[in-house]
Amino acid sequence: MAALWTLSLLLSASLLGCLAVTSPDGSPLPHNLPPSLGTNSSDGSLSVDLPMALRVFSMDYHHVQAPFEIVLWIMLASLAKLGFHWSGRVPAVVPESCVLIMVGLLVGGVIYGVRHSAPPTLSADAFFLFLLPPIVLDAGYFLPGRLFFENLGTILWYAVLGTLWNVLGIGLSLYGVCLLAQSSLGDVSLLHCLLFGSLIAAVDPVAVLSVFQEMQVNEQLHILVFGESLLNDAVTVVLYKLFESFLRLPSVSGLDVLLGGCRVVVVGIGGLCVGLFFGLLAALTSRFTSRAQVIAPLFVFLYSYLSYLTSEMLHLSGIMAIVTCAATMKQYVEANVSERSNTSIQYFLKMWSSVSETLIFIFLGVSTIQDIHMWSWPFVCSTLLLCLIWRATGVLLLTAFVNKLRRNAVTFRDQFIIAYGGLRGAICFSLVFLIDDFPKKRLFITTTIVVILFTVFVQGMTIKPLVELLYVKRKKRALPTLSEEIHSRLIDHLVAGIEDVVGYWGQHYWKDKFEQFNKKYLRRFLIRNDRQASSSILRVYQELERREQRGVEEEAPPIVDPRSQGRPLLPEEMESIRRILSRNLQNFNNKQTPAYSRHTLHQDTSVDRTRKPLYRHQSLGERYSYNTITHFQGEDGGLSEPQRVRTGLSRSHTVCSISPRSTLLDSSVSAGPAQTRSTDPKAAREDLVSPRHQETVERAARKHLSFVLENEKQQ
Amino acid sequence: MDQTGFSSAHLLRLYDRFECLDRDNRGYLSPNDFEAVGGLAMNPIGGRIIDAFFSSGQDTVDFSSFVRILAHFRPTDRNRNKEGTQQELPNSRTRKLKFAFQLYDLDRDGKISREELLQVLRAMLGLQVTKEQLQSIAERAIQEADLDKDDAISFDEFKKVLGFFLLQSQSLVPDRMKRIPPLRMILALTCSGVLPSLVHLSPSTETMMEVRPKSRDRIIRALQVCRT
Numbered sequence: 001m002a003a004l005w006t007l008s009l010l011l012s013a014s015l016l017g018c019l020a021v022t023s024p025d026g027s028p029l030p031h032n033l034p035p036s037l038g039t040n041s042s043d044g045s046l047s048v049d050l051p052m053a054l055r056v057f058s059m060d061y062h063h064v065q066a067p068f069e070i071v072l073w074i075m076l077a078s079l080a081k082l083g084f085h086w087s088g089r090v091p092a093v094v095p096e097s098c099v100l101i102m103v104g105l106l107v108g109g110v111i112y113g114v115r116h117s118a119p120p121t122l123s124a125d126a127f128f129l130f131l132l133p134p135i136v137l138d139a140g141y142f143l144p145g146r147l148f149f150e151n152l153g154t155i156l157w158y159a160v161l162g163t164l165w166n167v168l169g170i171g172l173s174l175y176g177v178c179l180l181a182q183s184s185l186g187d188v189s190l191l192h193c194l195l196f197g198s199l200i201a202a203v204d205p206v207a208v209l210s211v212f213q214e215m216q217v218n219e220q221l222h223i224l225v226f227g228e229s230l231l232n233d234a235v236t237v238v239l240y241k242l243f244e245s246f247l248r249l250p251s252v253s254g255l256d257v258l259l260g261g262c263r264v265v266v267v268g269i270g271g272l273c274v275g276l277f278f279g280l281l282a283a284l285t286s287r288f289t290s291r292a293q294v295i296a297p298l299f300v301f302l303y304s305y306l307s308y309l310t311s312e313m314l315h316l317s318g319i320m321a322i323v324t325c326a327a328t329m330k331q332y333v334e335a336n337v338s339e340r341s342n343t344s345i346q347y348f349l350k351m352w353s354s355v356s357e358t359l360i361f362i363f364l365g366v367s368t369i370q371d372i373h374m375w376s377w378p379f380v381c382s383t384l385l386l387c388l389i390w391r392a393t394g395v396l397l398l399t400a401f402v403n404k405l406r407r408n409a410v411t412f413r414d415q416f417i418i419a420y421g422g423l424r425g426a427i428c429f430s431l432v433f434l435i436d437d438f439p440k441k442r443l444f445i446t447t448t449i450v451v452i453l454f455t456v457f458v459q460g461m462t463i464k465p466l467v468e469l470l471y472v473k474r475k476k477r478a479l480p481t482l483s484e485e486i487h488s489r490l491i492d493h494l495v496a497g498i499e500d501v502v503g504y505w506g507q508h509y510w511k512d513k514f515e516q517f518n519k520k521y522l523r524r525f526l527i528r529n530d531r532q533a534s535s536s537i538l539r540v541y542q543e544l545e546r547r548e549q550r551g552v553e554e555e556a557p558p559i560v561d562p563r564s565q566g567r568p569l570l571p572e573e574m575e576s577i578r579r580i581l582s583r584n585l586q587n588f589n590n591k592q593t594p595a596y597s598r599h600t601l602h603q604d605t606s607v608d609r610t611r612k613p614l615y616r617h618q619s620l621g622e623r624y625s626y627n628t629i630t631h632f633q634g635e636d637g638g639l640s641e642p643q644r645v646r647t648g649l650s651r652s653h654t655v656c657s658i659s660p661r662s663t664l665l666d667s668s669v670s671a672g673p674a675q676t677r678s679t680d681p682k683a684a685r686e687d688l689v690s691p692r693h694q695e696t697v698e699r700a701a702r703k704h705l706s707f708v709l710e711n712e713k714q715q
Numbered sequence: 716m717d718q719t720g721f722s723s724a725h726l727l728r729l730y731d732r733f734e735c736l737d738r739d740n741r742g743y744l745s746p747n748d749f750e751a752v753g754g755l756a757m758n759p760i761g762g763r764i765i766d767a768f769f770s771s772g773q774d775t776v777d778f779s780s781f782v783r784i785l786a787h788f789r790p791t792d793r794n795r796n797k798e799g800t801q802q803e804l805p806n807s808r809t810r811k812l813k814f815a816f817q818l819y820d821l822d823r824d825g826k827i828s829r830e831e832l833l834q835v836l837r838a839m840l841g842l843q844v845t846k847e848q849l850q851s852i853a854e855r856a857i858q859e860a861d862l863d864k865d866d867a868i869s870f871d872e873f874k875k876v877l878g879f880f881l882l883q884s885q886s887l888v889p890d891r892m893k894r895i896p897p898l899r900m901i902l903a904l905t906c907s908g909v910l911p912s913l914v915h916l917s918p919s920t921e922t923m924m925e926v927r928p929k930s931r932d933r934i935i936r937a938l939q940v941c942r943t
Binding site for chain 2: 486487489493494
């Protein structure tokens, strides 16, 4: 039933599309298009009719043709996407990208059938300039920063070396195949093969994201594959352009190869710098948007797109630029801009990237229907095989090296998924169209399309069952029991503590350095001043005021009498407890951050912001406060609370999630062995905590606590 | 050495660290020295970890005790699973869990009472939960684990609750010492900085000693200290 409905929706959408694109070409206009008033008949088949009387109703299609068609295509894409999600069992089996390609094939076929000529293809310009940036921007903005940087070494290793390995391997082997099949493939030179290798070896972020999204693999694996697909853009583009320019040169010398190598570095780092520049500029601009809040989201998009265009203009890596720009500006923009603007930014990002992705896949399908295919069994089959083989061997070899240096080794199963998840997508497709014309170009195009379709369909559809088969470490679907979660967090803290004792610098060292630099210089410059000045108590007060004005929306959590052992916890309570636990129990390695999710705004996009700890100096005495706790064991709740508060403040990794801008608290309560604790506003509150003042403190503390809880719920 | 299972290279590294922590060069560590370690201050259970180094009543820890405590965190040697003496090894799984258990059980009565659990939870959760929620969480945790219904978690119950989960999880720092261990190691930790000497960590570790006589002396000294 739902399938039928979907099918009819899709068919009508495709017919709409056909109608739109059928009309404006050179063939005679359909009869339902009366000559419009005073239209210039460029196609010659219309004669201008001098009106005898005023026309009550007329239609002028040419006037709106271009935007009309674009909108129709986007409408088709969106309706197809809607239909996909409503179509019953299909989403479970087939990834979205496959369905979209099939719809594209359908539409392309219909268009071809109606017009008897090739349907509109995805032009490389349209793809690179309009369709790709939103997707990459979305990916960059929601990039899980900590995870990404923790694995950066591995990602770079895979991206640069892996791509090089693949390109050279595929190119050289293909040349071997061409030599073997001299008869049909004799005119494909080595450089051509290398060029082809460079564009076919690139793992495509769009395809990877869309397939991995449906699969819940663990975050580390996800970030490895995704990060690799992002970063190998630099290598791919450079190699592609390199080989292309080699093709145009009369001869290639060793110096050229060396220069090519330098170029990789320049392209990558150049893209990075451009992105950084624009990101910081955007952050600075957002600082001044308080009086015109409505246009604040626009700056995010404008600056990101500018960075992309600039780096494309300079032949640097546009993807790296836009990802860097987004990742850089994110924390500052979010701190500067109002909450509604934040929401708009996020929603627009998601929306645009979704539409873009859908369009890309539909166009991939449509563009497959071409006149210009040239088929060659050995070439196509060997390409397919070689892609798989080289990727597999590359991953195996590289992982063997990188595992020695990593903390969490990449298991064999992970490696299989990395190798198998190397999907090719629209980037290859566009790149192949850009090749200078030579006799076998059509063969390349056909092969590319076959490889893309194969990877997206076959690998995309089978990866999920294979994952299940191999028990790849998935995100734990079944939540661990409370005990497990508590105890494992404790052990995480323990291990982190022991690491500190033993002096494990590792990755935290550079991170800490960067955080200090960030706090001292960048934040002060880029974030609006008025946020920084207010003390934490003042801001709590302001937030309380705001909350009271808004009204209390959520009811207080149910009070559970701890003495009544027999009462089982309600599922809602359980759920809220789990939610609190999973959000609050921090470990330094932060392994529980949810994976980056394409299609939803996952709740904890701001987790890094709101979880910045208030670093406590231990002048309050850990052992002292610890001893305090042991004393209170026999006391009832009234007395214990202020002391708990004290302990919580003094010793723990206190996370003050007062407001989304609480990271700014750090600047007023800065980290480090500060001797300025006496002026710390928190200390003032501490001083209040004495048995004599327990009433006020209790009230304040409880208000604070319950407020904080409410804020938790609002997030 | 054999008691702790550390190789000589590790001992050297640990001795370096010990000397670095012991800023007044007294030959032993006091709680202040531990508290000077930055990360521990932020750690919710930092105080407890520090206390774990000091056996009850004492205020100082010398190198041998330091090493002995850290020996708990070596990776479990899976090949020796079958031997009966495995329980006595400091880095056996039981001993590791016992270490974690003792972080909860401060009064050393062999059980985690509700109050002790509440303390730890409060430390880890800070101010973000109300007292009532904390009670519920602790209640639930005890319900899940407590099999003999004495309102406290004994070590065996603790082991049972955690055992399966920890085997599955990847939540702990794996070893960087020798061969890369399988991921299912519990509480495996090593000293960093061993990375340069990583390649040397084969059974013939002694060959590393030939390089610098100075370090050899230090190791001998460290070993002597350990044996006392």
